[in-house]
Amino acid sequence: MTSKERAALRAKANPLEPIIQIGKEGISDNLIAQIDDALDTRELIKIRVHLETAPEAPRAFADKVAAATQAEVIQVIGGVIVLYREADEARMMAKKKQRGSGTAKATARKKVKIKGLRQRQKEKEAKNPYAKYDRPKRGK
Numbered sequence: 001m002t003s004k005e006r007a008a009l010r011a012k013a014n015p016l017e018p019i020i021q022i023g024k025e026g027i028s029d030n031l032i033a034q035i036d037d038a039l040d041t042r043e044l045i046k047i048r049v050h051l052e053t054a055p056e057a058p059r060a061f062a063d064k065v066a067a068a069t070q071a072e073v074i075q076v077i078g079g080v081i082v083l084y085r086e087a088d089e090a091r092m093m094a095k096k097k098q099r100g101s102g103t104a105k106a107t108a109r110k111k112v113k114i115k116g117l118r119q120r121q122k123e124k125e126a127k128n129p130y131a132k133y134d135r136p137k138r139g140k
Contacts, residue, residue: 001072006074006075009044009074009082009084010074010075010082012044013044013046013074013075013082016044016045016046016082017046018046018047018048018080019038019042019045019046019047020034020035020038020045020046020047020048021047021048021049021050022047022048022049022050022054022061023050023053023054024050024053024054024055026054026055026056026061027061027064027065027068032065032068032069035047035065035069035071035083036069037095039069039071039083039084039085039087040087040088040091040092040095041087043084043085043086043087044074044082044083044084045082045083046080046081046082047061047062047065047080047081047082047083048079048080048081049061049079049080049081050079051078051079054079058076058078058079058080058081059076061081062076062081062083065081065083066083069083069085070085071083071084071085072084072085
């Protein structure tokens with residue numbers, strides 16, 4: 001990556017908010033998976049490292065995360081890391097297949113019909129003829 005491309009990505013990252021935080025636990029497999037998913041959808045992300053509690057320096061975290069996700073470190077300033085990875089459709093499709101997003105459970109959804117007050121009252125009266133005396137009084 002050239003310095004001009006890196007400068008353009010720094011400019012794009014300037015208004016972004018950090019979406020992932022690294023704290024006293026450091027880097028875990030779940031954190032790597034979360035960063036990987038974020039890079040697939042956004043390409044350019046910011047990560048905040050809590051300097052008081054983190055076990056390592058932000059630069060060390062940046063190098064580890066970049067190696068694990070095949071991303072590029074754009075910049076590390078203070079406790080903020082900016083990573084970039086170009087989106088790859090083939091990788092995203094492979095992840096979806098691995099997760100099993102096309103299973104019957106995921107595709108079959110229960111349809112919910114929302115009923116209003118009058119509909120519920122009619123159903124209640126159909127089940128119990130004395131329910132009409134439970135109607136709320138109007139206008140008084």
